[in-house]
Each structure stands twice: as C-alpha cells, then as structure tokens.
Amino acid sequence: MDVPAIPVSLRALMSSVGPRWREDIQGHVRQMIDAFSVVHAAASEHALAVERDLPYGAHPKQRIDVYRPDRAFAAPVVLFVHGGAFVEGDRNRTPQIYSNVMRYFARHGLLGLNMGYRLAPEFRYPSGSEDVAAAVAWARTNARQYGGDPDAIVLIAHSAGAAHAGCYAYDRRLHPPDGPGIRALVVLSGRVRADLRPDNPNASRIRAYYGDDPVVLEKGSAVNHVGPDSVATMVAFGEYENPLIDVYCTELVHRLALARGVAPPVIRLDGHNHTSVIAHFNTADDALGRMILRFLQSCLQPSVTGATTANT
Numbered sequence: 001m002d003v004p005a006i007p008v009s010l011r012a013l014m015s016s017v018g019p020r021w022r023e024d025i026q027g028h029v030r031q032m033i034d035a036f037s038v039v040h041a042a043a044s045e046h047a048l049a050v051e052r053d054l055p056y057g058a059h060p061k062q063r064i065d066v067y068r069p070d071r072a073f074a075a076p077v078v079l080f081v082h083g084g085a086f087v088e089g090d091r092n093r094t095p096q097i098y099s100n101v102m103r104y105f106a107r108h109g110l111l112g113l114n115m116g117y118r119l120a121p122e123f124r125y126p127s128g129s130e131d132v133a134a135a136v137a138w139a140r141t142n143a144r145q146y147g148g149d150p151d152a153i154v155l156i157a158h159s160a161g162a163a164h165a166g167c168y169a170y171d172r173r174l175h176p177p178d179g180p181g182i183r184a185l186v187v188l189s190g191r192v193r194a195d196l197r198p199d200n201p202n203a204s205r206i207r208a209y210y211g212d213d214p215v216v217l218e219k220g221s222a223v224n225h226v227g228p229d230s231v232a233t234m235v236a237f238g239e240y241e242n243p244l245i246d247v248y249c250t251e252l253v254h255r256l257a258l259a260r261g262v263a264p265p266v267i268r269l270d271g272h273n274h275t276s277v278i279a280h281f282n283t284a285d286d287a288l289g290r291m292i293l294r295f296l297q298s299c300l301q302p303s304v305t306g307a308t309t310a311n312t
Contacts, residue, residue, distance in 0.1 A: 004043040005284045010035050014276055018240035021273050025201060025242055029275045033097055036279035040096035043282075046107040051146075056138035059118050062131060064138065065091060067102040067112035072147025075111045076154065076300050077139055078102070079182075081132060083159025083189075083278070084119070085202050086209035091116040097279055101156070104282040104289055110296075111148035113139055117164065120209035125194075125220045128164030128209070129174050136168070136181050152300050154184040156292070158278045159245075160209075162190025166222025166252075169231050184232045184299040186292055189241060189277050192222040193248040200244055223248065226255045234265045234295045236288055238272035245274060265295050 013035060017028045049068040056062050069075060082089050082098050091098060091114045102112030117131035136153060143150040157165035168174050169185045194210045194217040196203045210220050218224055233256055237249045246268070257263040269277055269288060281289060 002044060003282055003284050003286075004039050006280060007039065010039065011271075014271060014273060018271065018273050021240040022201070022243055025274075028273065032273065032275035032279055033093060036100075036276070037094040037096040039283065040100050046103060048103065048106050054138075054142075056115070056135050057131065061116040061118050062134065063091070063116050064135060065099070065102070065114040066146050067099070067106040067114065068146050069106045069109050069111065072109070072111055074149045074152075075109055075147055076152040076296065077111045077113060077143050077148040077150070078105045079113045079115060079132075079135060079139055079153060079155050081115060081117070081155065081157035081161030081165045083161045085205040086120045086128070086160045086163075087205050088119065089160070098158075100282040101278065104286070105156075107282075108289075108293060111143065111146055117161075120205070124208075125210045125216060126167060126174065128160070129167040129171070132164050132168040133174055133176070137176070140181050151183075153182045154186065154296055154299070155182050156186040156188065157190060158188040159242075159274065160191055162187045162192060163194070163220075163222060166190060166192045167220060167225065169233075170222055170225035170227070172225075180231060182231060184234070184296060186295070187233060187235045187249065187252065189237045189245050189274050190222070190235070190249060190252070191242075191245060192252045193244075194218075194220045195244065195248075197244065202242060223252050223255050226252070226259050228259050228261075230256065230259060232264070232295075232299045234292065236267045236269060236277065236291075238274055238277045239268060239270045240273040242274045265291065267291055 051066045054064045102114045106112045115135045118127050140150045155165045210217050235249050235253050237246045253266045
C-alpha cells in the first residue's frame with residue numbers, strides 16, 4: 001500500500017501554528033484535524049475488514065470499531081483511546097481521524113480496536129478509566145473471534161484518553177482480580193497529571209471531569225500510581241504541546257525510570273504538535289509508528305513475531 005506523504009503545504013501549516021499553538025488550542029486542533037483528514041481521504045485504503053458500533057456497555061458512547069487485518073490469526077490487539085479534553089471527542093472525530101491509527105496498526109498485522117467512552121460533565125472520574133476496564137474485558141472475551149490474541153492486548157492512548165488509560169493501567173484499584181489484562185501501554189501526548197493550574201488553559205475541562213478536590217485530583221493522576229511492577233510503557237509527545245502536557249509526560253518517564261530501574265522508551269516529535277502527533281499516523285512519516293512497533297515487539301514476544309517484522 002502506498003501511504004500519503006505529508007504535503008509541503010501541511011508541513012508549512014505545522015511550522016506556522018506550532019510556535020503559536022498555545023494561543024488558540026481549539027482552533028489549531030481543528031486546523032490539524034481538517035488538514036490531515038484531507039490527506040488521508042485522498043489516499044488509497046488498505047483492504048481491511050471493519051466492523052463498527054459493537055457495544056461493550058449500555059451507553060451510546062460505549063462502542064468499539066474493529067479493524068481486522070487480512071488473514072488475522074492470534075494477532076496482537078491494539079485498543080486505542082482517543083482524546084478530547086474529557087468533555088468532547090469521539091472515536092471517529094472525522095471519517096479519517098482516528099481510523100488512521102487503527103489502519104496503520106492493522107496493515108502491520110495487529111487487530112485494531114477503536115473505543116469510545118462516556119464524557120464529562122455527565123460522567124466524572126473515574127468513569128473514563130472504568131470504560132477502559134470494560135473495553136479491555138470486552139477485548140479479552142471477544143478478540144479470538146476477530147483473529148486477535150486475548151493475551152496480547154496493548155493500550156495506545158492520546159491526550160485525555162491517556163489519562164483514562166494510564167489510571168487504568170497503573171491503579172490497582174481499577175483492575176479485576178487477575179490484573180489489568182494488558183501487556184503494554186503507549187502514552188501519546190497524555191494528560192497523565194490532573195491539575196487546575198492557572199496557566200493550564202484546559203483547567204475548566206479538567207474540573208468538569210475531576211472536580212475541585214485536591215485529593216481526587218491526585219488520586220486521578222496516573223503518575224501517582226506508577227510502581228516497580230507497572231506495565232511496560234512507552235511515552236511520546238510533540239514539540240508543540242498543550243500547556244503542561246510535555247511536562248507531565250516527562251514526569252511520567254522520570255517516575256517510571258525510578259520505579260522500574262530503567263528508563264522507558266520516549267520520543268519528542270520535533271515539528272509536531274499535540275494533534276499532528278496522532279493525526280499523522282498512516283502517512284509516510286512513520287518514525288513514531290515504527291518505534292511503537294519495535295516497542296510492542298519487545299513486549300509481546302512471541303505473539304508479535306512475524307506480525308510486524310515483515311512490514312516495518
């Protein structure tokens with residue numbers, strides 16, 4: 001499959017808005033989503049079997065789309081958790097975003113599960129992490145019928161989705177009796193600390209999910225639950241981030257390194273912003289994708305052997 005290059009015009013837009021990202025976060029997010037949607041829409045799609053709107057819970061947001069690679073058998077499973085600053089977002093932000101993430105991993109031989117979750121202010125902490133728990137349970141029960149390996153599930157999560165996924169992955173109180181049921185976690189520009197700092201332009205959205213209680217904010221911060229037996233983790237963020245995202249991703253790397261005695265894989269994507277970090281998946285710019293595939297290969301042996309090496 002020929003994947004699209006990021007056009008020169010879009011590179012120029014990224015260069016223009018990057019240094020000004022914090023001045024109009026929501027406007028710049030829309031620009032990136034719209035521009036990358038056009039790029040993905042113009043590309044030929046790799047042949048995949050896609051099943052949509054499979055329920056893992058009763059709420060309309062509790063749905064999963066399944067992206068099955070050709071001839072999948074015992075394939076590792078990627079469960080993706082989208083962002084949206086806790087109060088908005090959808091697993092299909094556009095027809096191209098975030099299916100581009102699932103298409104990238106499916107064409108490399110992994111079973112892709114794209115999940116939605118309930119949103120604030122109607123649903124507050126820890127509802128997002130509870131939804132991740134329910135989606136993982138669904139994947140463990142149903143992966144085989146779609147050609148996946150229920151013992152080789154990994155979480156990949158972006159922004160607020162990484163807050164939910166990180167809390168689930170690290171906080172034992174959210175685990176079923178036999179553990180979290182995942183083999184690895186990839187944090188992409190994750191808000192892994194809940195804060196209401198005055199220099200955080202998303203503080204009101206964080207408040208909508210966590211409330212004002214400092215105890216709850218600390219309990220709901222994924223970085224506070226890291227320990228020596230925490231699941232294998234990789235961390236990535238862009239050069240131009242929503243305020244404090246890069247700071248808290250770096251804090252997560254530091255805490256994991258101290259707890260586990262070895263630093264986790266980490267990458268800062270120069271030239272990328274909070275949204276292009278995720279929107280550029282399935283383009284010719286796949287340094288991040290390749291790094292994730294290598295990380296998953298190390299975590300999932302022998303499950304991933306042959307699933308990625310032939311395509312990376």
